[in-house]
Amino acid sequence: MNEVLMSAHKITKRFGGLAAVNDVSVDLWRGRIHAVIGPNGAGKSTLTNLLAADLPLTSGQVTLLGQDITGWTPEKISRQGLGRSYQKTNIFLPFTVWENVRLAAQSRDTQQPWNPLRWFHSTVSNATKATKAINATTSIAAQARAERAIALAGLDNRRTAIAGTISHGEQRQLEIAMTLATEPQVLLLDEPLAGMGVAEAERMVELLLKLKPTHAMLLVEHDMDAVFTLADRLTVMVNGQVIASGTPLEVRANAQVQAAYLGEEAH
Ligand SMILES: Nc1ncnc2c1ncn2[C@@H]1O[C@H](COP(=O)(O)OP(=O)(O)O)[C@@H](O)[C@H]1O
Numbered sequence: 001m002n003e004v005l006m007s008a009h010k011i012t013k014r015f016g017g018l019a020a021v022n023d024v025s026v027d028l029w030r031g032r033i034h035a036v037i038g039p040n041g042a043g044k045s046t047l048t049n050l051l052a053a054d055l056p057l058t059s060g061q062v063t064l065l066g067q068d069i070t071g072w073t074p075e076k077i078s079r080q081g082l083g084r085s086y087q088k089t090n091i092f093l094p095f096t097v098w099e100n101v102r103l104a105a106q107s108r109d110t111q112q113p114w115n116p117l118r119w120f121h122s123t124v125s126n127a128t129k130a131t132k133a134i135n136a137t138t139s140i141a142a143q144a145r146a147e148r149a150i151a152l153a154g155l156d157n158r159r160t161a162i163a164g165t166i167s168h169g170e171q172r173q174l175e176i177a178m179t180l181a182t183e184p185q186v187l188l189l190d191e192p193l194a195g196m197g198v199a200e201a202e203r204m205v206e207l208l209l210k211l212k213p214t215h216a217m218l219l220v221e222h223d224m225d226a227v228f229t230l231a232d233r234l235t236v237m238v239n240g241q242v243i244a245s246g247t248p249l250e251v252r253a254n255a256q257v258q259a260a261y262l263g264e265e266a267h
């Protein structure tokens with residue numbers, strides 16, 4: 001059943017005098033991809049950070065699965081069903097694909113945010129020991145979640161590869177697998193196609209289409225081919241403000257958007 005899984009109501013984030021996100025509202029529906037586009041500095045990453053509570057709101061309200069989650073911690077929101085990926089990759093390069101996904105799966109149980117460096121420094125002093133520690137501490141349920149996430153992300157054949165040695169595209173797939181490992185219902189993806197070649201981008205688009213029916217998705221993306229292939233809804237931000245929102249066709253026809261953004265190369 002299609003329904004709104006997550007909403008932002010008039011959310012604002014000020015950094016000093018700068019309103020990086022200014023009075024933005026958005027509804028994320030299960031089965032729909034809501035793309036957010038706009039030039040660099042428009043506030044897209046800040047918007048995802050606000051939804052995931054990685055940054056506190058200045059004002060406004062966020063709901064997830066019918067609950068007001070304003071002021072909740074990122075860990076609690078993650079356990080409630082939100083998964084996010086970052087514009088800069090968040091994987092732990094010395095570990096295998098499988099270990100990365102397993103740790104992410106486990107993070108849901110341990111009430112710890114996924115922070116590999118902190119975990120690594122506090123737990124172990126080298127990667128071999130780390131692998132043993134991961135094997136020893138991952139619950140059966142977390143392992144099952146990791147298995148499903150790896151399969152869903154199409155990384156079954158790369159599970160024993162060291163994350164630092166796989167291609168950039170595969171690293172982004174790994175990021176998605178790690179996000180899926182907590183079994184989120186809502187996905188916030190910040191530029192998942194960044195830096196990808198054509199073939200890698202096509203694979204990622206296929207993966208996102210596969211995830212679409214069962215998830216609500218916010219997709220920040222500069223690749224306009226991907227955006228117009230994937231998005232059911234499109235929000236255009238400039239200087240923290242929403243200048244247009246609607247179906248991709250409606251937004252494409254909007255003269256203000258063409259002047260501000262679509263007419264130029266997206267950077
Ligand atoms: N932690 C921060 N402190 C101060 N200013 C910030 C911070 N994060 C982002 N900004 C500013 O907020 C604006 C929006 O940034 P961002 O959300 O990263 O834009 P986008 O993702 O659309 O490129 C930019 O002007 C940026 O410099």
Ligand SMILES: [Mg+2]
Nearest residue numbers: 044045046087
């Ligand atoms: Mg950004």
